[in-house]
Amino acid sequence: MSKTIAVIGATGAQGGSVARAFLKLDGWKVRAITRNTSSDSAKKLASEGAEVVSANTDDEASLVKAFEGATAVFAVTNFWEHLFTGSSPDESGEKEAEQAKKLARAASRTSSLEHYIWSTLPSAKGATNGKYPVPHLDYKAEVNDWIQSDLPDLHAKTTYLVLGFYPNNFANFPNLKPFELPGSWGKWVQVMPTPPSAVIPVSGDINVTPGLWARQIIAKPELTKGKFVDIAPEVLSFGEMLKIYGEVTGRQTGYLQVSVEDFTGVWGIPGKEIADQFTFGEQFTGGWGSIGSISKEDLGIKDDEWPGFKQTLESLKDQL
Ligand SMILES: NC(=O)c1ccc[n+]([C@@H]2O[C@H](COP(=O)([O-])OP(=O)(O)OC[C@H]3O[C@@H](n4cnc5c(N)ncnc54)[C@H](OP(=O)(O)O)[C@@H]3O)[C@@H](O)[C@H]2O)c1
Numbered sequence: 110m111s112k113t114i115a116v117i118g119a120t121g122a123q124g125g126s127v128a129r130a131f132l133k134l135d136g137w138k139v140r141a142i143t144r145n146t147s148s149d150s151a152k153k154l155a156s157e158g159a160e161v162v163s164a165n166t167d168d169e170a171s172l173v174k175a176f177e178g179a180t181a182v183f184a185v186t187n188f189w190e191h192l193f194t195g196s197s198p199d200e201s202g203e204k205e206a207e208q209a210k211k212l213a214r215a216a217s218r219t220s221s222l223e224h225y226i227w228s229t230l231p232s233a234k235g236a237t238n239g240k241y242p243v244p245h246l247d248y249k250a251e252v253n254d255w256i257q258s259d260l261p262d263l264h265a266k267t268t269y270l271v272l273g274f275y276p277n278n279f280a281n282f283p284n285l286k287p288f289e290l291p292g293s294w295g296k297w298v299q300v301m302p303t304p305p306s307a308v309i310p311v312s313g314d315i316n317v318t319p320g321l322w323a324r325q326i327i328a329k330p331e332l333t334k335g336k337f338v339d340i341a342p343e344v345l346s347f348g349e350m351l352k353i354y355g356e357v358t359g360r361q362t363g364y365l366q367v368s369v370e371d372f373t374g375v376w377g378i379p380g381k382e383i384a385d386q387f388t389f390g391e392q393f394t395g396g397w398g399s400i401g402s403i404s405k406e407d408l409g410i411k412d413d414e415w416p417g418f419k420q421t422l423e424s425l426k427d428q429l
Contacts, residue, residue, distance in 0.1 A: 112180035114327075115140040117166065117212065118187070119159065120150035122277065123319045125226055129185045130320025132158050144149050166208035172215035179219060183319075184212040185228040185270035188245040189379075194371035198382050202248030209252040217263040224327050224334065225267045228319070229253055233389040241389040245382060268326045268333045271402065272319070273341035276421035279354055280428040284376045285385055287354060287362065287429075293386050296363040297355070302380075303387035305348030305364045308394070310341030314416040314424065318342070321415060325408040337402040343417055348396055350418060355424040 115130045117122025119141030120236075131137045141159040143151045149330045164175035166186065176182055186208045191201035209227070216225045232250030233243035259262045278285045290298040312318055318340050326333045348364055355362040367375075367383040376383070422429060 126320035202244035216400035273312040
């Protein structure tokens with residue numbers, strides 16, 4: 110009999126990747142969860158074979174219903190939707206944590222559940238003794254601790270998945286996308302509140318890697334339950350990434366480092382949130398991603414299976 114994976118965020122980047130990976134996997138059915146079953150992405154998932162159901166992470170009862178009979182659940186929350194619709198960073202984090210707790214409580218009430226994958230991030234506050242808080246990391250991390258303390262049975266079935274920086278941000282994250290600077294003789298410039306030498310863990314193509322990792326996490330439960338897994342197959346500096354962007358696009362590039370204050374002055378609250386993350390990242394010369402988690406080699410993921418930074422930009426060339 111087929112098993113079912115219920116996927117939160119199936120119409121988006123991480124969940125979409127998980128849904129597509131399991132649609133291809135023998136013995137699995139995909140239940141794609143969305144607020145709007147008639148969106149184009151929901152209809153596409155249905156045409157590819159997913160069962161598309163409606164639920165909202167603000168409504169725990171809808172999640173309990175959507176998880177019914179599922180063997181596995183992939184759960185993600187979207188801090189940025191709250192921030193870009195006017196909530197402050199702390200309000201966004203509080204809303205995100207509330208949604209994450211509803212997801213976890215609903216999963217803990219699902220008697221058929223064997224594996225819960227919760228897409229999270231590490232605590233910036235915790236890693237820096239409170240010196241560099243970053244709400245879109247810290248509120249997710251608080252939920253990690255809460256699952257361990259308040260839902261121990263769910264913790265025993267949970268893999269905490271930590272995603273690195275998406276290469277795809279170069280195509281679609283408004284404050285990070287390079288742009289042609291007037292008067293610069295055709296240079297494509299990235300304005301950044303961190304030095305070009307600062308490094309960050311990078312996730313590989315976000316449309317592919319979460320699905321690949323989730324497939325292997327579920328294939329190796331003895332290794333992954335109750336554990337953290339990073340999707341950070343590369344650690345790159347921002348200067349290196351812009352250089353690769355130049356190679357892929359054939360454009361001349363320029364890296365314009367500005368202060369956190371100036372970046373915030375231009376980009377507002379989302380700018381401050383990004384700048385704070387990068388300032389936190391500067392405290393870790395090897396990248397902050399590796400928190401003693403299970404490696405891709407342990408998971409049995411081969412290097413030719415995950416599209417890295419350069420390959421991802423090549424596939425996104427018409428959106429850069
Ligand atoms: N950008 C990066 O480099 C990076 C790196 C690591 C982690 N992250 C984290 O990734 C998360 C976002 O994930 P993503 O990139 O996959 O987002 P995304 O592509 O914007 O997709 C968001 C998904 O969440 C669903 N969703 C949002 N609110 C919902 C609700 N109330 N109820 C049910 N579903 C809801 C949406 O579904 P519908 O609209 O169809 O309902 C959509 O499928 C953020 O929290 C961010 O911090 C980002």
